[in-house]
Amino acid sequence: MSDLQRLLKESWTLVEEHQEKLAGYFYARLFLRSPAIRDLFPVSMEVQRARLLGAIVTAVHTLENPERFDEYLRSLGRDHRKFHVDTEQYVVVGAALIESLRAFARDQWTVEYEQAWRDAYAVIASKMQGGALADTNPAWWHAEVVGHERRSRDIAVLTVKPLQQLNYRAGQYVSIEAPEHHPRVWRTYSMANAPREDGTMEFHVRALGAGWLSGALVRRIRVGEIIRLAAPMGTMVLDRRSDRDIVLVAGGTGLAPLRALLEELTTFNRTRWVHLFFGARDREDLYDLEYLQRLAQAYPWISLVPVCSHDREWGGEEGTVAAAVSRSGPWRAHDFFLSGSPPMIRSTLRVLTQLQVPYTRIKYDAFSDH
Incomplete structure (x- = not known):
C-alpha cells in the first residue's frame, strides 16, 4: 500500500461513521460556493445526498487496482456529460x-491528510475529464418505451428502444431519467439482456419505498413515452479468455446484469459450467424464474438454484442466497459475478472469503438501485 493510499484510508476512518451528515454538509458547501450547480440536481436531495460523495469515495477505494481505478473514473466522466459539467465545477x-472532510475530522485532520486528498482528487478530476473529452457519443440517448410488463406487486420489466445506436456490453448499466415524471432524477439500472440486433434494451425495476423514479417506472410510465439513457458504465463483463467455470449470484432484481451475461454465454459457450443462484424473499419475488428454467433446460451447462429467505410455502432452497452458495461448491477454481443489494453483496463476499475464493476472481458493481 502506498503512502497516498494509507493516508486516504486513515483519514476516511475519521469521518466514516458520519457519512450522512458529511454528505449533507458537502452539498451545502457546494451550493453555497456555486449556486448555479444546484440546478443540476433534483428538487429533492433525499436520495441524491450521498451519490456524488459516494462516487468519489468509491474511486478512492479503487486506487489499489490501477486498471479498475482508471476505467471507473473515465466511465464516470462519460456518464457525467449528461450534466454538462465544466472544469470550474470540478x-x-x-x-x-x-x-x-476537514470539518468532520476536526482536530484529527492533518496537513498530510489534506494534501493526500488534494492529490487524489486532482487525479480523479483529470481522469473523469479525460473520459468525457474522449467520448464522441451523445451526452445521453433518447429511448422510446416499447414494452412494460408488471411481474409482481412492485417489479416491472421495462423494454426500451434507443432512437440512436447505443453500444454496451452484457453486464453493464446506465443511468435513466424519465423527464415527464421526475426531471433531473437519474438512477442506475442494469441492462437485463445482451445486445440485440433490433437495439432494444430490457430493464428490471423494483419500486422502492421512497424511490420517485423507480415508482414511476413501475407504476406510471406508459408505452410510447420517451426516457433518457446516459453512457454505459460498469466492468462486470465476461472475460472470454477465461476457461474457468462461472458462478452467478443474484439478489432480487440484481438478476438483470447476470441474465444479460447468461444470454451472451448462450451465443458461444460450450465448455464452461455456469451455476446461477437466484435469491429473493418469497416465490413472487422470483419474478423471472420461468424464463431461467427454460434457459437451463435448453442449455445443460446451466445449473439453476432459486432460493427464498421468507417463504414457508416454498419447497426449494431456503435462507439467504449467500448461505446457499456456502452449502455448495467447492468454488475456489470459479469466476464469480455478484449483483444485488449492498447487504447481499457484503454477505456473499464474506462467504467467499471464508471459502478462500481469490478476490481477483470476483466481479461486482457497487451501486444499489436494483
Whole structure:
C-alpha cells in the first residue's frame, strides 16, 4: 500500500461513521460556493445526498487496482456529460470535498491528510475529464418505451428502444431519467439482456419505498413515452479468455446484469459450467424464474438454484442466497459475478472469503438501485 493510499484510508476512518451528515454538509458547501450547480440536481436531495460523495469515495477505494481505478473514473466522466459539467465545477466540487472532510475530522485532520486528498482528487478530476473529452457519443440517448410488463406487486420489466445506436456490453448499466415524471432524477439500472440486433434494451425495476423514479417506472410510465439513457458504465463483463467455470449470484432484481451475461454465454459457450443462484424473499419475488428454467433446460451447462429467505410455502432452497452458495461448491477454481443489494453483496463476499475464493476472481458493481 502506498503512502497516498494509507493516508486516504486513515483519514476516511475519521469521518466514516458520519457519512450522512458529511454528505449533507458537502452539498451545502457546494451550493453555497456555486449556486448555479444546484440546478443540476433534483428538487429533492433525499436520495441524491450521498451519490456524488459516494462516487468519489468509491474511486478512492479503487486506487489499489490501477486498471479498475482508471476505467471507473473515465466511465464516470462519460456518464457525467449528461450534466454538462465544466472544469470550474470540478474545482468547486474538490474544494467542497476538502472543506467537508476537514470539518468532520476536526482536530484529527492533518496537513498530510489534506494534501493526500488534494492529490487524489486532482487525479480523479483529470481522469473523469479525460473520459468525457474522449467520448464522441451523445451526452445521453433518447429511448422510446416499447414494452412494460408488471411481474409482481412492485417489479416491472421495462423494454426500451434507443432512437440512436447505443453500444454496451452484457453486464453493464446506465443511468435513466424519465423527464415527464421526475426531471433531473437519474438512477442506475442494469441492462437485463445482451445486445440485440433490433437495439432494444430490457430493464428490471423494483419500486422502492421512497424511490420517485423507480415508482414511476413501475407504476406510471406508459408505452410510447420517451426516457433518457446516459453512457454505459460498469466492468462486470465476461472475460472470454477465461476457461474457468462461472458462478452467478443474484439478489432480487440484481438478476438483470447476470441474465444479460447468461444470454451472451448462450451465443458461444460450450465448455464452461455456469451455476446461477437466484435469491429473493418469497416465490413472487422470483419474478423471472420461468424464463431461467427454460434457459437451463435448453442449455445443460446451466445449473439453476432459486432460493427464498421468507417463504414457508416454498419447497426449494431456503435462507439467504449467500448461505446457499456456502452449502455448495467447492468454488475456489470459479469466476464469480455478484449483483444485488449492498447487504447481499457484503454477505456473499464474506462467504467467499471464508471459502478462500481469490478476490481477483470476483466481479461486482457497487451501486444499489436494483
